[in-house]
Amino acid sequence: MRIVVARDYEQMSRMAAIVVSSRVILQPNCVLGLATGSTPVGLYRNLVEFYRHGDLDFSRVTTFNLDEYVGLGPNHPCSYHRYMRENLFDHVNLRPERCHIPRGDAEDLEGECLRYEEEIRRAGGIDLQILGLGVDGHIGFNEPDVKFERRTSVVKLAESTIQANSRFFDGPDQVPRHAISMGIRTIMMARRIMLLASGPEKARAVRGAVMGEVTPSLPASVLQLHPNVTIIVDRDAASLIG
Ligand code: F6R
Known part of the structure; x- marks a missing residue:
């Protein structure tokens, strides 16, 4: 596990964009797993900038997002x-047919999960x-006490996640x-993983992810068992890992 401590959110975002860009440059037909939430907004902003400068070509890249809310159609705000x-x-030349996000409005949700895994x-x-990181240590929407062997499935959000995302x-x-x-x-089947975390409210989860016991009660701790993980955190999020 490589741990990179950035000065602040902006630097974390630039570093993360450099890691993603390197992958796209070295492997133009790569498959990226994407996260949402506040944390990767700066990463995406930087990627759009690199693209506008003509430094990146996404035309052969495939993407899979981690998650989607059940009940929300693709046009829900x-x-x-x-x-x-x-x-x-909307800002880069990714091909729409290569961008995958689970359909939270699918009639057959279990079927949608199987289809997604198959894709x-x-x-x-x-x-x-x-990956981003929940304050409770979740990755994707895999909340505490998740079963590590689980593949893409319908999950119940923890109360703290509902409050945080409100x-x-x-x-x-x-x-x-x-x-x-997912x-x-x-997630653990991915060949490389990059986890981002910013802000003091993530410090406890970051500590659990990098130096705590590997336990389903802090899902990100499972990353310690993955052979190729890079964690980029800002100083506030790194405050409990010395
Ligand atoms: C988002 C996701 C979640 C978020 C996490 C942190 O696709 O899967 O695990 O990464 O909830 O969210 P933010 O970045 O908003 O603090």
Whole structure:
């Protein structure tokens, strides 16, 4: 596990964009695993900038997002489909048919989970998975006490996640209670993983992820068992790891 401590959010975002760009430059047909939430917004902003400078070509890149809320269609303003269009997809030359996000409005949610896993397999697996980190240590929407062997499935959001994500909605009661999320097993199958965390509220989860016991009660701790993980955190998020 490589741990990189950035000065602040802006530097963390630039460093993360450099890591993703290197992958796209070295492997133009790579498969990227993408995250949403506040943390990767700066990363995507930098990638768009690199693209506008003519330094990046996404035309052969395939993407798979970690998760989507159950019940939200792709045009819902709080859906992760919409987030990805606004933050990345609409601004670079990714091909729409190569961008995958689970359908939270699928009629057959279990079937959608199986289909998603199969798409990842058919694409040859994920070359670089980007992760954010929940205050409770979740990755994707794999909440504490998750089963590590789980693949993409319908999951129940923890109360703390509902509260944390209510800032994107008109209040906590508007936040969907369930999501489709890649499972820990899906995430651990990625060939490389880059986890980003910023801000003091993530410090405890960062400590658990890098130096705590490997335990389902802090899902990100499983990353200690992966052979190729880079963690880029700002100083506030790194405050408890010395
Ligand atoms: C998002 C995701 C979540 C977030 C996590 C942190 O696709 O899977 O695990 O990465 O909840 O969210 P932020 O970055 O908003 O603090």
